[in-house]
Amino acid sequence: MASKQTAYELTQIRVKELASVVEHEYRISYPLQVPALTQSIRELGLIQPLLVSLRNGSYRVVCGHRRLSACRELGYTAITCLLIPDQPPLQLLQLAIYDNLSTRRFNPVEKADVLGKLLNYLPKEKVICDYLPVLGLQPHYKILAKYLAIAKLEEKLKHAIISDVIHEGIAHQLAGWPVPDQLLLADILIDIPLSVSSQQEVISNIWEISRREDMPVSGVLAAGEMLELLNNSSLSSSQKGYHLRHYLMRRRYPDLSLAEGRFKQYLKQLQLPQSARLIPPACFEAATFKLECNFTGIGQLKKQLSSLSETMQNPIWRDILKLGIKHVPKAH
Secondary structure (H helix, E strand, O other): OOOOOOOOEEEEEEHHHHOOOOOOOOOOOOOOOOHHHHHHHHHHOOOOOEEEEEEOOEEEEEEOHHHHHHHHHOOOOEEEEEEEOOOOHHHHHHHHHHHHHOOOOOOHHHHHHHHHHHOOOOOHHHHHHHHOOOOOOOOOHHHHHHHHHHHOOOHHHHHHHHOOOOOHHHHHHHOOOOHHHHHHHHHHHHHOOOOHHHHHHHHHHHHHHHHHOOOOHHHHHOOHHHHHHHOOOOOOHHHHHHHHHHHHHHHHOHHHHHHHHHHHHHHHHHOOOOOEEEEOOHHHOOOOOEEEEOOOOHHHHHHHHHHHHHHOOOOHHHHHHHHHHOOOOOOO
């Protein structure tokens, strides 16, 4: 816990003196700019002073980085601050954390930044046990590792996380990717909204294609068909998302894509009654197909069965069933 301080001095400090120090030491807020706060200060003035510490003749902003940013934007030359006695950096960081937590919840990028700062002063075990729960997280090493990965992401990805464009559980997987690859994928996920599961599918397929074909992720994303799809202005975002997923699945699983294509072709030749539907085994990895038929009465059922009986004479059935049989493991 941050130690309690009582000797706070209210004073005016010139903005240029606050701007001359390293500002990220105790900064929690991300992003820094908040238009609503700037508008509030423009109309009402600075209501809450900044919390500032003086060390070695330089001011350190402990709490109020967003207010400082807004005041700079508005042309303030001096700002009202509460000057506190200097104390160890960890205690000032704790003060910044608890002061911010008293008014709001942290977004994923802020949590990642806080945990990274704490590790400058504390062992991992203490951060996991004492601070993950404070941030509303389960005290597990994997959780810490996930947020430390988020802290390493490029700014574009961080903004995408806090904008709910890219899910934090997906984004942290990109931390190990080269920066150009991170940015390329970020552009795609920002332009093409996808569900969390679809984002996971896209990233998994891109990574597997990259690994299997021994090429960088940028090479996968720069393929001709991929670029044509992404640059197709006639497609809506949802249509691009559908075709992107289909393209990557087809490229990652060429045998499955071939089986699906042949199934569609054979189905047309089979000419089932309109109320009947033939369902292949999942991923064509079994021999069992399913045939569904809709009817509203005995007469219609008899008619459907008669049509299906005629369909059974079509030799294309043999080719359809082979699609499943060839993928079933042989018994030993």
